[in-house]
Amino acid sequence: MTPVLLGRWQTRILLLATLGAIVAAIFAAARSDEAFFVVLAAVALLGLVWDVLYIAIQRLRWDRDWPTSFQVAAGLIEGVLVFLLLEYTGLPGIDSGAVGLGIFSAHYGSTWLLVFLATQGPMRVLAPHWRYDGGRLA
Numbered sequence: 001m002t003p004v005l006l007g008r009w010q011t012r013i014l015l016l017a018t019l020g021a022i023v024a025a026i027f028a029a030a031r032s033d034e035a036f037f038v039v040l041a042a043v044a045l046l047g048l049v050w051d052v053l054y055i056a057i058q059r060l061r062w063d064r065d066w067p068t069s070f071q072v073a074a075g076l077i078e079g080v081l082v083f084l085l086l087e088y089t090g091l092p093g094i095d096s097g098a099v100g101l102g103i104f105s106a107h108y109g110s111t112w113l114l115v116f117l118a119t120q121g122p123m124r125v126l127a128p129h130w131r132y133d134g135g136r137l138a
Helices: 005-031 035-059 068-088 101-120 122-126 128-132
Strands: none
Touching: 005 035, 005 101, 035 068, 035 101, 068 101, 101 122
């Protein structure tokens, strides 16, 4: 399946709003800090912009496909960008440098991995049209 931009956006928002929110809630409860929801929102918003670039780069490939290794690289780049934004400028309600690399990596990494695994298995089973409709949910 080659996702279209609208499909990537729909999938990203759905999975971050469900699975991402669960991970953020676990981290927020464990650390008594609501900052993880702000980080999740930043990942979602940056991801909407990132997906435009992702689709543009994907069009440069002869088969218009995006191998799994590229997905992992894109996830790493996205995580680095969000962390740099968080580290040097801060986010609403979070001062710059307030979230350490270790806890950010654990939160972002676990969220990214859960969302990635959901797209590789359960989404294909629970919403078979999703796979053949460019990632669009409706």
